[in-house]
Amino acid sequence: MKYFGLVWRNAWRKKIRTSLTILSVFVAFLLFALLSAFGHAFKYGVEAADAERLIIIDKISLINLLPIAYQNRIKATEGVHSVTHSTWFGGYYQEPRNQFPQFPVDPHEYFAMYPEFKMPEEQFEAWVKNRTGAVVGRELADSFGWEVGDRIPIQATIWTKADGGRTWEFDIEGIFASDDPRGSSALFLFQYDYFDEARAFGQGLVGWYILRVERGADPVQVQNAIDTQFENSRNQTETSTEAAFAQSFAKQFGNIALIVTLILGAVFFTLLLVSGNTMSQSVRERISELAVLKTLGFGDRTVLGIVLSESILIMLIGGLLGIGVGWFVTRGIAVAAGAFLPGVYFSPTAILASIALMVGAGVAAGIFPALQAMRLSIIDALARA
Amino acid sequence: MTDILARLEGVSRTYQKGKERVEVLHNLDLQIPQGDFIAIMGPSGSGKTTLLNLIGGLDRPTAGTINVGGAELTSMSNSKVSHWRSTHIGFIFQFYNLLPVLTAQKNVELPLLLTSFNAKERAERAAIALDIVGLADRARHYPRELSGGEEQRVAIARAIVSDPSLLLCDEPTGDLDRETADEILRLMQILNREHGKTIIMVTHDAQAAEFANRTLHCDKGTLEAREAA
Ligand SMILES: Nc1ncnc2c1ncn2[C@@H]1O[C@H](COP(=O)(O)OP(=O)(O)O)[C@@H](O)[C@H]1O
Ligand SMILES: [Mg+2]
Numbered sequence: 001m002k003y004f005g006l007v008w009r010n011a012w013r014k015k016i017r018t019s020l021t022i023l024s025v026f027v028a029f030l031l032f033a034l035l036s037a038f039g040h041a042f043k044y045g046v047e048a049a050d051a052e053r054l055i056i057i058d059k060i061s062l063i064n065l066l067p068i069a070y071q072n073r074i075k076a077t078e079g080v081h082s083v084t085h086s087t088w089f090g091g092y093y094q095e096p097r098n099q100f101p102q103f104p105v106d107p108h109e110y111f112a113m114y115p116e117f118k119m120p121e122e123q124f125e126a127w128v129k130n131r132t133g134a135v136v137g138r139e140l141a142d143s144f145g146w147e148v149g150d151r152i153p154i155q156a157t158i159w160t161k162a163d164g165g166r167t168w169e170f171d172i173e174g175i176f177a178s179d180d181p182r183g184s185s186a187l188f189l190f191q192y193d194y195f196d197e198a199r200a201f202g203q204g205l206v207g208w209y210i211l212r213v214e215r216g217a218d219p220v221q222v223q224n225a226i227d228t229q230f231e232n233s234r235n236q237t238e239t240s241t242e243a244a245f246a247q248s249f250a251k252q253f254g255n256i257a258l259i260v261t262l263i264l265g266a267v268f269f270t271l272l273l274v275s276g277n278t279m280s281q282s283v284r285e286r287i288s289e290l291a292v293l294k295t296l297g298f299g300d301r302t303v304l305g306i307v308l309s310e311s312i313l314i315m316l317i318g319g320l321l322g323i324g325v326g327w328f329v330t331r332g333i334a335v336a337a338g339a340f341l342p343g344v345y346f347s348p349t350a351i352l353a354s355i356a357l358m359v360g361a362g363v364a365a366g367i368f369p370a371l372q373a374m375r376l377s378i379i380d381a382l383a384r385a
Numbered sequence: 386m387t388d389i390l391a392r393l394e395g396v397s398r399t400y401q402k403g404k405e406r407v408e409v410l411h412n413l414d415l416q417i418p419q420g421d422f423i424a425i426m427g428p429s430g431s432g433k434t435t436l437l438n439l440i441g442g443l444d445r446p447t448a449g450t451i452n453v454g455g456a457e458l459t460s461m462s463n464s465k466v467s468h469w470r471s472t473h474i475g476f477i478f479q480f481y482n483l484l485p486v487l488t489a490q491k492n493v494e495l496p497l498l499l500t501s502f503n504a505k506e507r508a509e510r511a512a513i514a515l516d517i518v519g520l521a522d523r524a525r526h527y528p529r530e531l532s533g534g535e536e537q538r539v540a541i542a543r544a545i546v547s548d549p550s551l552l553l554c555d556e557p558t559g560d561l562d563r564e565t566a567d568e569i570l571r572l573m574q575i576l577n578r579e580h581g582k583t584i585i586m587v588t589h590d591a592q593a594a595e596f597a598n599r600t601l602h603c604d605k606g607t608l609e610a611r612e613a614a
Contacts, residue, residue, distance in 0.1 A: 002498050009486040292482045295443060296496045296543075297471020299464050378443045382478070383434075 003302075007309045013282060018314065021278045025318025025361075026325075028264075028271045029354060033326020035260055036350040037333070041343035053113070054223060056209040059236035065205035066235050068196075074209055077225050079217030084109035085192070087207035091154040091168065093144065100140055102154060102188040103207075104195035107135075113210050116178050117185065123148065123174030131194040134170035137185030138177040143335070148172050154188070160200045168198075210242075268361065275365035279311045283369040290373050291381035304374035311366025312359055319358035323351060390551060390583050391417040391440055396449035398435055409435045413449070415601075419550075422577040422584045424594035427603030433587040436603065437553045440585065441474045442466040454550055471499045475544030475582075479556040481536040483528040489515065489539045490524040496547045514542035517580075518572060534565035541572060545582065552576065554586040558593050570596040 012018055056074065058064035065087070074083045089102035103110075107128050111117060119135060127133040136146060146152060150172045160166055170190050178185040196203055211226075213219050223239040230237045283290070290303055298306075327346050334344040393415040399408045409432040417423060417440075425433050438444035439451055442458045451458045456469055483492045493511040502510065515521050518538040528536055537557060544552055554573070558566035574596055576582045586597060594600045 002504070005491065006487070006495075006498070009484075009491075013486050288482065289484050292478075292484070293495070294467065295441075295470070295476050297467050297469075297499050299467050301464075302499075379438055382482075
């Protein structure tokens with residue numbers, strides 16, 4: 001790239017103007033990196049979902065609880081392979097900002113339902129034996145520095161104990177990891193039997209059911225069969241695939257995502273105006289210099305390439321700085337808030353996409369000035385000088 | 386008989402100025418021998434610049450043919466002419482036309498970017514060219530740090546760096562004081578005599594024209610170039 005020196009020097013012809021343009025490119029791509037990382041978090045639950053798992057919730061509201069008695073009836077429905085349940089505990093560790101999902105579950109059923117969660121056999125056995133035992137995901141254990149054997153107090157926000165206490169203490173008996181890279185293991189799981197006995201109210205109620213469809217069975221038929229079965233019960237049910245469930249959960253963020261996308265669109269539109277203006281000013285200022293290059297024998301395409309490269313260079317400088325800072329920031333967020341909002345990740349695909357966007361924006365901002373430079377008539381330009 | 390470097394036959398150039406057609410050059414025949422140093426004089430607007438532009442392939446005649454060093458410019462494509470110019474023609478302008486963002490050295494290297502020389506070879510050749518014009522010690526200076534005469538020397542170095550056979554100079558001393566102008570003209574004489582460059586120089590200045598081997602007068606623009614008496 002022997003023209004690089006020339007392109008570089010030209011790009012810095014007006015230092016302040018170039019710096020300001022680069023700054024606006026920087027901001028746009030920083031924003032892009034952050035939004036892409038959060039977007040990843042929203043899509044993430046959907047991607048991690050298993051098509052053969054269905055979720056059953058109360059038809060009226062996710063918050064309404066379902067009777068534990070439903071489990072056997074669901075189990076008996078045709079096409080159902082296995083079923084288990086889970087409940088939102090909604091506590092926190094030490095401070096309210098340390099929130100993460102805690103679920104009272106049946107250990108055997110739950111781990112059978114989620115085979116992607118892996119933990120040493122002896123840890124699992126120890127958990128089963130200890131009524132107040134809990135197992136936690138690797139991500140969660142790492143973010144709080146927990147180890148097997150630790151006694152962890154969880155402050156309840158919903159579930160007071162029968163003795164009136166709000167502090168539930170659990171012994172960490174095991175740490176599990178997800179071997180599905182898309183899945184989060186930022187969970188805190190403890191025994192439903194203990195929970196049901198010790199809670200002040202709500203005995204015999206669970207948050208939702210998770211079922212696995214039998215191989216070969218049609219999930220839609222199973223879904224309908226279950227919902228029909230409970231049509232006349234006190235709690236009607238709504239069954240959906242895990243993916244659909246995650247999607248409806250993510251939909252709450254969907255509108256925010258749309259607004260953010262619109263903002264991002266506006267930012268990039270402005271960016272194109274700003275940098276396009278910079279480029280056309282820059283070309284206008286050096287009409288005679290471009291004519292001199294042509295006089296020296298620089299071809300039309302070479303001149304086009306030089307101007308276009310300058311525009312792309314400015315985008316790349318600002319853009320790479322932007323996504324570089326964005327990468328560090330999103331990593332920081334992922335570490336700090338990973339348990340609460342898993343999946344914040346500025347992926348390699350998004351990085352490649354943003355680099356393509358930089359080149360694209362560089363071309364878009366530079367193409368008209370570059371064409372102007374290319375079409376420049378030497379004699380007119382020199383006569384004007 | 387000396388070789389003819391440039392041959393113009395029946396060259397006309399008309400410009401459209403609004404509704405008016407201005408014939409700047411009319412049916413011009415001209416032969417420039419290899420190794421010559423020619424001054425072209427004439428009033429403003431008589432077509433001197435137009436003539437240089439045509440010989441250098443920056444412009445095309447409305448009629449006639451132009452042959453420079455065996456190349457039939459009038460039948461070549463724009464990109465061919467452009468490439469040809471980079472190796473056969475050196476241009477020198479009244480206002481130097483250096484790129485302000487580049488050092489003297491880098492300005493001189495510019496034409497070599499179009500060659501296959503590598504960075505080291507480009508730097509070496511530019512250094513030699515700067516040495517010939519007596520500015521070896523100014524290589525790292527930017528144009529704004531140079532005097533007018535020095536800028537013109539850098540421009541001359543840039544014009545000769547790819548070793549073209551023909552130098553086209555449009556009022557090269559028009560913006561310089563007498564003394565500096567004479568230095569530049571002496572440098573051009575050296576390029577002509579010792580380096581074998583053929584030079585066509587447009588000038589307003591009769592004293593400058595005396596440095597040339599002969600002077601052509603461009604009269605009234607629309608007519609022809611004739612030998613001075
Ligand atoms: N690109 C152009 N378009 C229209 N008229 C032009 C153009 N270039 C030169 N002319 C006209 O041609 C005439 C000769 O111009 P020029 O060759 O620059 O003269 P000189 O260099 O002798 O002063 C002038 O009248 C000028 O206005
Ligand atoms: Mg002129």
